[in-house]
Amino acid sequence: MTKTKSQKVYDYIEGLVISGEKKPGERLPSEAKLGEILNVSRVSVRAGIEKLSAIGLVTKRKGGGTYVNQPKNENYLSVFTPTLLHNTDYLELMEVRRALDALSVQLCAQHVIAGEKKRLGRIITRMEELEEEDDFFELDKKFHLLVSKYSRNRFLHNVHIIIWDVLQKTLRPKYAIVTKDSLAENIAHHKRIYDAIIHRDVDLARIYTVHHLEKVIDNFKCVYNEAYRAEKDKAQKKGT
Amino acid sequence: MTKTKSQKVYDYIEGLVISGEKKPGERLPSEAKLGEILNVSRVSVRAGIEKLSAIGLVTKRKGGGTYVNQPKNENYLSVFTPTLLHNTDYLELMEVRRALDALSVQLCAQHVIAGEKKRLGRIITRMEELEEEDDFFELDKKFHLLVSKYSRNRFLHNVHIIIWDVLQKTLRPKYAIVTKDSLAENIAHHKRIYDAIIHRDVDLARIYTVHHLEKVIDNFKCVYNEAYRAEKDKAQKKGT
DNA sequence: AAGGAACAATCTATAATACAACTTTTCGCA
DNA sequence: TGCGAAAAGTTGTATTATAGATTGTTCCTT
Known part of the structure; x- marks a missing residue:
């Protein structure tokens, strides 16, 4: 298996956004549900989402869910170190x-x-x-x-x-x-x-x-x- | 606590790189050790490292460890995609x-x-x-x-x-x-x-x-x- | 002594489970 | 109808266990 499971999750969610199925501001399925959908554990789901969060595509709210970010430049310029x-x-x-x-x-x-x-x-x-x-x-x-x-x-x-x-x-x-x-x-x-x-x-x-x-x-x-x-x-x- | 533990890990490792304590190409402590150092679980360590990996500051090698990346453009420009x-x-x-x-x-x-x-x-x-x-x-x-x-x-x-x-x-x-x-x-x-x-x-x-x-x-x-x-x-x- | 093959140690990847902390929704009560 | 508390849902963290990959070492062969 060349693709890690977390990458599978990453690609899946990225795909949702690209295809327009999930638009900025909308909430993603919960980690548990994503795990069921993609048949991976919650650990892998979290790893994938963590990455997407790091690059500013999504935002996580503890207890609230994970949301697709508004496409603002500020969101991604911050990653410049x-x-x-x-x-x-x-x-x-x-x-x-x-x-x-x-x-x-x-x-x-x-x-x-x-x-x-x-x-x-x-x-x-x-x-x-x-x-x-x-x-x-x-x-x-x-x-x-x-x-x-x-x-x-x-x-x-x-x-x-x-x-x-x-x-x-x-x-x-x-x-x-x-x-x-x-x-x-x-x-x-x-x-x-x-x-x-x-x-x-x-x-x-x-x-x-x-x-x-x-x-x-x-x-x-x-x-x-x-x-x-x-x-x-x-x-x-x-x-x- | 306003800062999550994974963020604590993130900041710690970023600090190591910025301060020059860990230079490009060098290997970071293992996830288990980082957990001990910062007194958090391995899950939190992984979450933090996952983010750093997403923005291209470090690279993970399964079985090999985690390494500080060479500072190259292609490592971070992909973040914008x-x-x-x-x-x-x-x-x-x-x-x-x-x-x-x-x-x-x-x-x-x-x-x-x-x-x-x-x-x-x-x-x-x-x-x-x-x-x-x-x-x-x-x-x-x-x-x-x-x-x-x-x-x-x-x-x-x-x-x-x-x-x-x-x-x-x-x-x-x-x-x-x-x-x-x-x-x-x-x-x-x-x-x-x-x-x-x-x-x-x-x-x-x-x-x-x-x-x-x-x-x-x-x-x-x-x-x-x-x-x-x-x-x-x-x-x-x-x-x- | 040099080279290589097998083995052991180390480390990340993934999984399952449990609980804590927080948010949203629902529902009962006034 | 309006409000507040309980309930349900969701992310954050911890623990334990196993699989898979890499690295390092030892020991055997030549």
Whole structure:
């Protein structure tokens, strides 16, 4: 038997959710009943449910039952522990970002409505009136996540949330250094991306975004050149 | 007591890893010993470890013990799959795929080496000699995941793994219907993408890939047109 | 002495049972 | 009808037992 019984339980419940048979907020059968259904002991049922609970698909209430979770990002972002983020390569991440931001800004420019334009505008204003170390990272993050949200593509937005979460936990300490000399230029980039979105100029928005990210990547390469090479060599050697 | 015993176990082990007391690759104390240390039963120990295993911090080996995982992306990114399952629309997913496959095929064409070309070639051959329902989905998946792997961008590859996991779990049953009439064309697409990769023609590989995915999307829209519209309307209304 | 095969110890996987703690439902009483 | 207490249902934990897998050791063969 290649599949453990707890995995059988895991797959079964996951299947219930995927198929829509059990929707967010609904209660699952009790552990005893699941055991009968799948012909396994309660121990195995609990093991499977424990996993699903760990990744945030279900919530257990002592004495109350087990419920399918609402699909909220907070539910699963919590599983990120700092220890798990060592191995992420910044340049690989940014390469993916370049592709995905290009897409999201296009979709955003197509679908954005008046209220959303305003909200983006407020962020740009705050960027331009930035005081001292007024947490440019937060504004940067907020701007790009809003753009991806306004793309109306939920999957795209979720991936962006993951990316920024990883960025926040890996890059944050170094962020000030990376953006130090190019902050003004960086803000100007956001400004013209914003303008292109406002005017629904899809192509221009994409071009400016790709250019923006390439500048950020270049800048990072300059600052972290030696450190990066050393890291990359090590990873390369390890991978073979 | 607000904290369950299994949570106590969870926190204890997480603490061991974060503090560096237990490093990646090392074995944890056995379940029985952990029970003694924390003064809880083995059931509670197992529940806690089960969770840690679900989020990819540790790996259990039956008969062998429990080990701290290497901190790799693929270990924890899979956590997102269930959540992405919830509110993911096929067309949204494919929109993202179009962007990411374009990137991965470019990188693949740049970096691919002889042995990898061969492996891709074997898949193409199997596609062309396809017998009956010889699981085209598996070949399709394998081809694209290899391309993303050969892109040498681990993060990109990980996101692709998630995407295909979601596709497998949501689209698989309908896959035969979607590809029925266009199977030959679909295979031809893969063939010419493969040829472009072989000749390291980065631009052509990208163009063919984007074209391929747009065809797939179009085809899906035709087949599932009515069903899709209904779903979309419902989601729209729900979202407001 | 080196290599390998059998054996013992260790450990996780699963099961069955029991009880505690908590929640939800039901039902009787005012 | 409304309220509260009992009852039923459900998860959390503990105990005990067995099966199955891995690891480590011993001892035999060459």
